[in-house]
Amino acid sequence: ETRETGRSAGAPALTVPDYTVSRCTVWDHVLAFLVGFAAGFLVLFIFYKIILLSILGGAVTGVVNIFAAEQRTLQKRIRHLRTQFFDLLEAMSVAMRAGNPVLKALESARDDLLLIHGEGSDIITELDIILSRFHNAIPLSQSFADLARRSGLEDIQSFSDVFLAARKSGGELVRIIARTAEIIAEKIRIQEDIMTATAARRMEQRIMSAIPLLIVFYIELTSPGFFDLLYGTAAGRVVMTVCLGIYLGACSL
Numbered sequence: 001e002t003r004e005t006g007r008s009a010g011a012p013a014l015t016v017p018d019y020t021v022s023r024c025t026v027w028d029h030v031l032a033f034l035v036g037f038a039a040g041f042l043v044l045f046i047f048y049k050i051i052l053l054s055i056l057g058g059a060v061t062g063v064v065n066i067f068a069a070e071q072r073t074l075q076k077r078i079r080h081l082r083t084q085f086f087d088l089l090e091a092m093s094v095a096m097r098a099g100n101p102v103l104k105a106l107e108s109a110r111d112d113l114l115l116i117h118g119e120g121s122d123i124i125t126e127l128d129i130i131l132s133r134f135h136n137a138i139p140l141s142q143s144f145a146d147l148a149r150r151s152g153l154e155d156i157q158s159f160s161d162v163f164l165a166a167r168k169s170g171g172e173l174v175r176i177i178a179r180t181a182e183i184i185a186e187k188i189r190i191q192e193d194i195m196t197a198t199a200a201r202r203m204e205q206r207i208m209s210a211i212p213l214l215i216v217f218y219i220e221l222t223s224p225g226f227f228d229l230l231y232g233t234a235a236g237r238v239v240m241t242v243c244l245g246i247y248l249g250a251c252s253l
Helices: 026-048 051-097 102-117 122-135 140-151 154-169 173-222 228-232 234-252
Strands: 003-006 013-016
Touching: 013 122, 026 051, 026 173, 026 234, 051 102, 051 122, 051 154, 051 173, 102 122, 102 140, 122 140, 140 154, 154 173, 173 234, 228 234
Parallel strands: none
Antiparallel strands: 003 013
């Protein structure tokens, strides 16, 4: 469900982003289903060599992958919003150090971020909503709190709480924004370092996950009938089912 807010009386309404709803299109769903279906069909066919079972299992895997793809899209969007929010804090900090009040700093930051992220990006949309609400007598602290609630980002929530406390106590907003930007930047850098350090291992794990399937496929291709005992007897089906469970468990690690 989306909500709308107006810039001012008679101005076009702005749609408030819902970060719990995926932006995936029908074609994204079709692609996710096909990828999931192909993976599920291939694995089940290699382990059981039963066409009907492989088709049904592939269909189930395809449907599951649609929801998994939506979750990946949502997580990616939230990560981008977090990075964009850090850019906002930096731009606001620069503008406020130049002597601009908070509102002018937000407007200046919007102009800067428009060049970086472009029209239609989440941070530009959020800034338009924040500025629109301010012109309709809604405090900036309330708009930041709403953004934190909708995005679920801890960093934005922390900034919202600190911003509200600073406004109430008359604290140094420039110092607070600069310090918050430093903290968020450090967290982002640490996360990026971890992702970089583990990227090779993740790729290695994907390759290792495919090797058992490739070995079975190669043996079946070069030595037809080698696995007939496993495919054609009840005991063989049990063994293959156990192997499939072990394989899926290893892939989920």
